[in-house]
Amino acid sequence: MKLLFSATPAFGHILPLVPLMQAAVSAGHTVGLLSSAEFRAAVGEELPPEVEFLAAGVMPDVFSAEAGRRTGADVFRPTPSTIGEIFGGARLDLAAEDSITQATQWAPDLILAEPFDAVGPLVAAHLGTPWHQAGIGPSLPAVITDEIERAASARYEPLHLHPVTASSYIDPSPRQLQDPHWSPLTPVRTVRPQAHRRPKDITLDLPDFDERDKPTALVTLGTIFSDPDTLSAAVAAVADTGANVIATLGSSLRHPTANQTAPTDSTNVRYVPFIPLDQLLEKADLVVGAGGIGTITGSLTRGLPMVLWPQGADQPINAARAAASGASITVDSPPEISPAVTAVLTHHTYRHHAQHIAADIAELPPAATVIAEITNP
Known part of the structure; x- marks a missing residue:
């Protein structure tokens, strides 16, 4: 089976997905990652070598600046509506066409998208491919997810598409970090998180401290x-x-x-x-x-x-x-x-x-x- 991961081009959005990518590769599946071409070099060595990189879209500084231009807001101290425009508006506008082209050629059987990524769900709707949302931490507050979805939904109609609900939410957050008031709208699958590691660890040459008995x-x-x-x-x-x-x-x-x-x-x-x-x-x-x-x-x-x-x-x-x-x-x-x-x-x-x-x-x-x-x- 061909599994396509779609994620915002940033370490904090992609690294939590790597254990799922590695598990898919180990199970014999073909795995791809859909993200910005400019992030390929930076993230490449963090991924299993078998993962195929599908380049589409721009980097966060570009789509965040565009969102700031549109809204006049400070994107470093964003409101929920600004977050919606950043990820569901500007990023989607600057990535949708290339992403659809790349994904259509690659022809995935299943798509996994992280919660800030509005590209994967749109591609899934275009291809008629089922998709799952893969969490990268505790669930986002509804006020944020609603704004991302609101901004993204406006991009579906011109493409004659309709939003498709995720088949499940893959939750890597231990219960102690999860919002106790969270009411998921899709079935939840818990998964064990792990600290970031590479397929091949690098040598850490760290000189000893003078007082090694201190914390x-x-x-x-x-x-x-x-x-x-x-x-x-x-x-x-x-x-x-x-x-x-x-x-x-x-x-x-x-x-x-x-x-x-x-x-x-x-x-x-x-x-x-x-x-x-x-x-x-x-x-x-x-x-x-x-x-x-x-x-x-x-x-x-x-x-x-x-x-x-x-x-x-x-x-x-x-x-x-x-x-x-x-x-x-x-x-x-x-x-x-x-x-x-x-x-x-x-x-x-x-x-x-x-x-x-x-x-x-x-x-x-x-x-x-x-x-x-x-x-x-």
């Missing part, structure tokens, strides 16, 4: 909000507690052509480039992050407590759910980070909650089970 904090702001000044403030606040720090530079410093200069290590701080989260979590006692769902879920698979400083997008929602689970503290500024880190290291209740969630995650069905279910209905 180690992983500081990561993800791949979008990895502003150098913000990262420096977070690292300094954590280092002030006396903990050892491993800090990720995000994707902005990943390539040799990047303009920024990487910060240098110090006695208790080690900076690392873009490395699979799973490898870094092996060395951490707690995680300090911005609230990206990949970081939160990955940390919880390892039973690690967190301190979260949201920067934008869906991070405040994710951080609120993590705090409600008892495994995390949310802060609003760098001065709040140091006492929060101390509290997490001192009061073991946060680690206890994180470990309890990790045990629940381990009981969820693996990706292979879900792929078997949707390909053999």
Whole structure:
């Protein structure tokens, strides 16, 4: 069977889908990914080598800028209606034609699209192909999904298409992170999430800390909000507690052509480039992050407590759910980070909650089970 994944061209939208892609490849299916051509090089080594890349559409900076031009809104602090225009309006307008062409030629038997992706459902409607929505974290608030669907539905009529409901929702979120008021409109299949890992791990050459008996904090702001000044403030606040720090530079410093200069290590701080989260979590006692769902879920698979400083997008929602689970503290500024880190290291209740969630995650069905279910209905 041919399974086509459709996703926004960003690490946080594609990496959570990789376990499903790998499971599909391992089961002998042909797998494709429909996303922007400009993201192919960046994400290529994160995917199973068997995955075929179908290039269509533009990058987030382009379709977000177009949405901002249309609405006059700040796309970095968007309202639900702005989010709807970004993903259900501008992105769809700039990707629909190429996506339909690519998908028609590839001829999938089944389509899987992440919740922010309005391209996959439109392609499914055009081809008459069944599709499933594959979650990348806790369910989005209805006020956001409604706006994305409202904007996208306006693009169906000119194409003489009608929106088609997903056959199921594949939920990778542990119950402790899920909105207790969520009322899904389609059948739900739970799946075990995992921290980002590559088909082939890279060698992590990390010098030992001078005081190896101290706790180690992983500081990561993800791949979008990895502003150098913000990262420096977070690292300094954590280092002030006396903990050892491993800090990720995000994707902005990943390539040799990047303009920024990487910060240098110090006695208790080690900076690392873009490395699979799973490898870094092996060395951490707690995680300090911005609230990206990949970081939160990955940390919880390892039973690690967190301190979260949201920067934008869906991070405040994710951080609120993590705090409600008892495994995390949310802060609003760098001065709040140091006492929060101390509290997490001192009061073991946060680690206890994180470990309890990790045990629940381990009981969820693996990706292979879900792929078997949707390909053999």
